[in-house]
Amino acid sequence: MHIAVLGGGSWGTALADMLARKGERVRLWVRNAEAAREISETGMNARYLPGHALCPALEARSDPAEVLHGTDCVVLAIPCQSMDGCLRDLRGFFPPAPRIVCASKGVELGTFRTMRQVVEDGLAGLTPRYAILSGPSFASEVAACRPTAVVLGCTDPDMADFAQHLFSTRHLRVYVNDDVTGVELGGAVKNIMAIASGIADGVGFGENARAGLITRGLSEMSRLGAALGARPETFMGLSGLGDLVLTCTGDQSRNRRVGLAIGGGKTLEETLANMRNVAEGVKTTQAVRELGLKLGIELPITEQVHAVLFTGKDPAGAVHELMNRPLRDE
Numbered sequence: 654m655h656i657a658v659l660g661g662g663s664w665g666t667a668l669a670d671m672l673a674r675k676g677e678r679v680r681l682w683v684r685n686a687e688a689a690r691e692i693s694e695t696g697m698n699a700r701y702l703p704g705h706a707l708c709p710a711l712e713a714r715s716d717p718a719e720v721l722h723g724t725d726c727v728v729l730a731i732p733c734q735s736m737d738g739c740l741r742d743l744r745g746f747f748p749p750a751p752r753i754v755c756a757s758k759g760v761e762l763g764t765f766r767t768m769r770q771v772v773e774d775g776l777a778g779l780t781p782r783y784a785i786l787s788g789p790s791f792a793s794e795v796a797a798c799r800p801t802a803v804v805l806g807c808t809d810p811d812m813a814d815f816a817q818h819l820f821s822t823r824h825l826r827v828y829v830n831d832d833v834t835g836v837e838l839g840g841a842v843k844n845i846m847a848i849a850s851g852i853a854d855g856v857g858f859g860e861n862a863r864a865g866l867i868t869r870g871l872s873e874m875s876r877l878g879a880a881l882g883a884r885p886e887t888f889m890g891l892s893g894l895g896d897l898v899l900t901c902t903g904d905q906s907r908n909r910r911v912g913l914a915i916g917g918g919k920t921l922e923e924t925l926a927n928m929r930n931v932a933e934g935v936k937t938t939q940a941v942r943e944l945g946l947k948l949g950i951e952l953p954i955t956e957q958v959h960a961v962l963f964t965g966k967d968p969a970g971a972v973h974e975l976m977n978r979p980l981r982d983e
């Protein structure tokens with residue numbers, strides 16, 4: 654099988670490495686020629702997956718024609734806000750009816766599109782067959798072959814079967830769910846909650862607060878999802894609850910780390926200036942807040958994360974407001 658992985662960050666590199674180790678012929682597209690050469694020459698991606706020796710068979714390239722020629726499946730691991738531009742730039746190199754597995758988690762700012770919509774628009778005319786890969790999966794742990802369970806959101810049974818078998822290994826267990834909207838929103842909205850949990854922990858609010866945020870965050874994502882046609886039970890699975898638990902508690906989460914820094918007194922600008930990796934939750938907070946306002950859905954945690962990130966609201970004041978909303982049933 655020829656697999657093209659687009660995006661040479663932590664996740665794209667870990668997935669490409671895993672597939673190469675499985676014996677697939679994998680080419681990793683990295684936009685920067687120097688970075689691609691360094692990965693191929695050193696057998697490491699020192700910037701995004703430091704300390705991990707890559708499978709020697711993995712090829713990193715910056716020429717999209719070389720990477721996409723004759724591919725059986727394209728894995729997308731580009732930050733969400735760059736996905737549209739990237740697909741439009743590269744669409745001329747895609748084969749017809751490409752199989753696409755998107756591994757990115759977020760909602761597009763301004764348009765509120767999930768990744769499926771971005772892919773369908775960006776590759777319109779090519780009839781892509783689409784699946785979204787989501788669930789609790791830190792790149793470094795997948796690269797280290799630590800046991801991990803993920804979910805593929807896909808409505809096309811043949812594509813789902815193909816992708817499930819492609820990604821399954823002895824260490825990676827892959828489930829399938831045909832609720833693509835739910836799987837996509839779970840992966841996107843958990844990033845907002847990871848920031849919220851980081852803020853609360855950064856301030857020192859304690860473990861009760863964190864558990865409350867995870868649980869009410871689950872309720873918030875389910876409410877938004879239901880309004881967009883997702884099944885509420887999807888959020889009880891790997892892409893909702895599973896990824897909430899991981900990234901609201903695990904300090905490897907970049908989104909949680911953004912929250913920890915801000916809860917500890919840093920500004921958003923200072924925090925992002927010190928980060929090498931993308932924290933999708935920052936822009937997804939803006940997108941989801943606007944989407945909630947447009948749909949008339951209450952998203953109280955998202956609203957307070959937005960206020961802390963973008964209006965300089967004091968985190969303690971944000972929690973005070975969450976605690977003092979009108980009383981209601983669970």
Ligand SMILES: NC(=O)C1=CN([C@@H]2O[C@H](COP(=O)(O)OP(=O)(O)OC[C@H]3O[C@@H](n4cnc5c(N)ncnc54)[C@H](OP(=O)(O)O)[C@@H]3O)[C@@H](O)[C@H]2O)C=CC1
Pocket residue numbers: 660661662663664665666684685701730731732733735738739756757758759790791792793929930931933
């Ligand atoms: N890391 C993880 O554990 C997981 C991440 N994800 C998701 O995967 C997606 C990618 O994240 P991750 O790999 O961690 O991000 P990183 O920050 O580690 O890397 C981002 C990568 O994207 C590249 N990139 C940025 N903009 C563009 C563009 N316009 N065109 C092409 N390449 C671009 C960067 O290249 P350059 O260096 O040139 O800027 C870099 O290689 C995100 O949506 C994330 O939520 C999902 C599950 C796990």
Ligand SMILES: O=C(CO)COP(=O)(O)O
Pocket residue numbers: 758788789790791792844847896899900905906907908909931932933
């Ligand atoms: O989505 C992830 C793990 O499932 C990675 O989370 P962060 O982007 O917050 O690091």
